[in-house]
Amino acid sequence: MIDGIRVTDCHIHIHPWRELRDDVLEVLRRGQDFERLVEVMYDPRLLLEIMDAEGIDRVGLVNYPAPEVMGTDLRTILHAARYAESAPDRMMWYGGVHPRHTTDPAGDVDRLVEMGMRMLKVHPNHQALPANAYADGLDAQAEIYRRCEALGIPVLIHTGTSVFPRARCKYGNPLEIDDVAIDFPDLRIVLAHGGRPFWMREAFFVLRRHANVWFDLSGIPPKLLPEWFPKLAELEHKLLWGSDWPSPGVTGMRRNVDQFLALPYAASLKRAALETNPERLLPPLPLTGGLGSR
Template structure:
């Protein structure tokens, strides 16, 4: 299990930052990022220099950031990305958390890959990305032909026993190879039922077309969390007007430096301007993450 005794300094905890080994992207994915992300080469350089990345966090008033990595052939990322993420995190464990990835189709040894990620690398979480991986989060239930996707069950069982959150991309993606029919968060209903002690994070809350489904899952399952990354924060209450009711399971995430995403500090200020009680804003910007990750 990952080290849960780290105490970040005062400030915001950003639970969704894309510090990835961008140089491993395939040509189509790299081109998409370059065309939609300002100063992409500067951000790419940060991924090779964790000291400079932490300096950027300081400039944005961010105490700790979770770097979100995942595995998909459609982008060019393999399970070796988990090794990179852990090494990047270990350079500043009081400032950086690391999510790795898992794709059951890209390994003949799912148990070994999951064990490596959870037990050896002690990653803080694992992400799957249905639109990029071409799967549903509940495809382990397919019978009799699981197409190798029973590896998802292995992932969920191990993460549930270890208390390691699983993040699932919900909502659409602008990348050329993304398949939006996998963007619906509703398959997480099965996962939440079958693994009630597994923390499940809905990245992006189904935006833009599945926010009603995301709200249903939040309201039904106590083990489901909402990561608000990719929402323009000033519009968050348009999508979730009753978000105060589940504020203890809402996580601030910037999605920086994703396509068309402003600096983290700009998103933080927009959250602070929302018509919400101060304690709810504090929970979104830090408190929920402290509790979820036992910081």
């Protein structure tokens, strides 16, 4: 807890780093205590220690299949699912289904949900296809969205650029989510990163236009929020806090929270982003009595 707020960081990354592509690992090494982070990626006790030290109540473990760019596949998702089992009241894992690498899109979604997936991640830049590729005939993508819509599973969609090799940044334009929100009106969509650093106006348009689109603030330096989103207060009811830790340039979860709390926003907006909105979208699970119970 920080300043009386139960903080949910909706967007961090726990991957089996030893299985990622070598050039991806080189990017992750920059400015990081790399060896220590590798230990964290395989030991949930270490993550819980960091969360406790930094006052973070819950985290969302973001994972998705992107074999061509990152080297991630179903094994990465299963790693996160096992990792979160140690403290399911504090760790929520997200997974994904790659529409070009599935023969059973709806069934694959069902299996992840049965395992406990809380949100499905789509990464257009790393999966080399737009968020609305179904409009050009990629039926598997539409089936994935349709199944998440039917099951009430939110879909987290990356927007903006990516620094990793082979990433196709042209697919990061948030306007493509406009189609998804129209075509799947009951699907809860989370727009990640606000289209940074090129498409912030497009992101704000989509967020304000569609009641079912939420705003994941991760990957945006907090000090830039007033400049990039001068009317952020209009979105108070749909803001979700995230740090993107330990992505390059993000050295800690608490540091970003402190910077956000120092901004000249209303206390209600800060609590909404850090606590109440994440708890509405992803309700806390009962305490388990295991490693993560308090």
